[in-house]
Amino acid sequence: MLMRHDNSKLTSWENHSRRWGANPKGNADNTIPPYTATILGAPAFVQYDGTGTFYPSAYANEKLLFIITAKNYREHTEHLTEGQVALFETYPETFRMPVYPSKRDTRYSDFIHKNVKLNALSAKLVEGGNGVTGTFGAVPFPFPANGQELIWNSQFAPMLAATAGEINIATVYPSGETQLWARQEDRYFEIFDEKISREKFSGTTAEVMLLFTAPARERGKAVLVHEYADLSHSPRNAWQYMPGTRRVRRAPTIAYDFPDGPGGLRTVDDALMFIGATDRFTWKMEEQREIYVPYNNNALDDPSMKYAQLLTPYHLNPDAMRYELHRCWVLVGILKPGERHIYGKRRLYMDEDSWAGLLADNYDRQEKLFRTNMRSFVNLYDMPGMGPRVEIYHDLRQKAYQANNLVNEMKGPPRLMSEGWPEGYFSPSNLRAIGK
Secondary structure (H helix, E strand, O other), X not given: XXXXXXXXXXXXXXXXXXOOOOOOOOXXXXXXOOOOOOEXXXXXOOOOOOOOOOOOOOOOOOOOOEEEOOOOHHXXXXXXXXXXXXXXXXXXXXXXXXXXXXXXXXOOOHHHHHHHHHHHHHOEEOOOOOEEEOOOOOOOOOOOOOHHHHHHHHHOOOOOOEEEEEEEEEEEXXXXXXXXXXXXXXXXXXXXXXXXXXXXXXXXXXXXXXXXXXXXXXXXXXXXXXXXXXXXXXXXEEEEXXXXXXEEEXXXXXXXXXXXXXXXXXXXXXXXXXXXXXXXXEEEEEEEEEEEEEOOOHHHHXXXXXXXXXXXXXXXXXXXXXXXXXXEEEEEEEEOOOOOOOOOEEEEEEXXXXXXXXXXXXXXXXXXXXXXXXXXXXXXXXXXXXXXXXXXXXXXXXXXXXXXXXXXXXXXXXXXXXXXXXXOOOOHHHHHHHOX
């Protein structure tokens, strides 16, 4: 494996401005194509109405290759995760995976490519590995040497620098009963802000303001979170405003395995397939695998598919899904002796081309699988580049699931906030003003 401080390799890599650590070649079977980087932003043939609107697919008329079902999944286990196999075995009558040709056409901005080269020479893990220094604008370790570096790549995979919009969160139970929440989400990722320089980066990677608008019992509740690159020096800060008390309080428990969302089917650190402090787990890289992952899932956000059709029992409507074969980094986290977490083991599958976590299998303290998660991936034309949309968390024991970041019945996905927010917006003193 290439080491990030191998300057001869880095010089060769720098001459190819559209790469940042992935293998540009396809696979031997030609089922994974070479990396072309031919699409930057919205292609001319796509009718995209701008930030905050539905992302139309560049492959809308493409022919389906095949469908994996409970009857034939054993023919495809080489390219399936343990969690995907569990979904077929738990829901044999309904779960299926429509597979389409794999695409590697999308590239990121010059800002991201410039900074990943700089990170390759400057980024370092802090002592103990619970944070990174010397990183800005992109993943820190394009040539990861160990699992600890790889988990930080996953957390700093490209995202829109600043977004605002209202989204839905749905929990669906086996009976079909659905709990639906709505909240306004304002998110600022300073680490991806092109308007600042590496030298002015404060080390605060993200500031997130959440205002709950539905259901009635949650309305007016507000949460503020600050995330940092070096969590050993600056642990996550969180504050909560509760309308009943009309007080802002610190919320130190909003971390690790604290339950999040209706039904408590996911942990706080399940977001992005993993987010936050890494210190409770030992992280190890496994061999890369070719896996069917959710990719170019534009139909999942289509406003013509209402929640009554999309939110089917056990899992989302498979007609809204699209899977492609992609090479994935595989990362395993093992709970350290003496540490507390509901997961004893977690396995992440990260897209090779973006470093983003797309699939995660989570195991209990006896290492029995009980949760499997995934998130859809689309070309975010306003970023530009491939990025995450809907996160789906399956609890195999309760046979229930939670879907985050739904926008089908909203105005559209969160829009790019190029104008930013007033100074002090993401502060505890502003939290009470936000809550109602």
